Amino acid sequence: MADFVSKSVVKSAERELATPLAGKAVLNTIVGNILADNPWGCTPYTSGGETFPAVAKSSEYYSGAVIYENNDGKQVGRISVRSPASGAFDTIIATILADNTIETAMGGTPSHDSSEDGYSITLKCHAANGELYNVTFKRDKVSISSYESDSILTTVETWADTVSELA
Template identity: 40%
Template sequence: MADFVQTTVNKTAVRDLAVPIVSVTSFNNLIQSVIDDNPFGCVGYTGADGEAVAPVVRNREHYTAKVNFINGEGKRIGTVSLQSPTITAFEANAAAVMEDATIAAAMGGEAVRNSPGETYYAQLKCHDPSGDDFYVTFTRKTVRLSSYQDDTIRNAVETWADTVGTLE
């Protein structure tokens, strides 16, 4: 009988944030700064299809808007959650629900945006000079480093995160 033989060691590390990222704009600015500034020293490469791939790319993302409906007594009587693939869709979908009189009438209350209850998710794929890919996933409350093998990658991400005030 053949045994499974370990071929790689992929690790995951998580940083819980003391304070959630305050807004989708702040969140997007953070993500874009990682893509633009490449603080982890990632390198571009040529993909299997022959296309050039940037050192850091958005791999996955989604954003969930929350709209509560409040009755005349100030009680929440309903909630609408809208998961969207982009920030543009997130904002447009939330605005559409906020302005939709038919939904408000059906819920029996006034639409109020629940910004603190909203969630943001963006996973960046980074190509290390060693040839390995790793992922840095951001939410409002955590930063997760995954699929890395070499601890120098974790050290680079941690050193960078220590310099970013919103990631404490």
């Protein structure tokens, strides 16, 4: 019987942040700078006849909740929110907070604690050596996945060391 033989070794790495990102604006600034400045030296590429940028968002979401508390401070309701864009998330939260019909139905006062929000942006990157890899930013960690060359990890890690929010 024939054995399977490894053809590649796909790696992943994760950096736990000492302090969670202060908010989605910080995350969006970091990602915006990456998309504008390409600090990892990624290169555009062609696949299936289509040209792709060196670095691009491949997924993005924002999540949080509006909590309803009665006059005794007891939680009487909760609405979870998940949105594909930062601005849409803000709009949805504001709309829920302002909706008196929902407030009456829940029997409590709404509030939104942004310190409990979650968010994730994944960037798809094409390294100069031809590898495609992903870098995912979340509130409390940054991860790199689907890379083979250790130079990719070194490049991203060296860059991350220069961004104080990613310490």
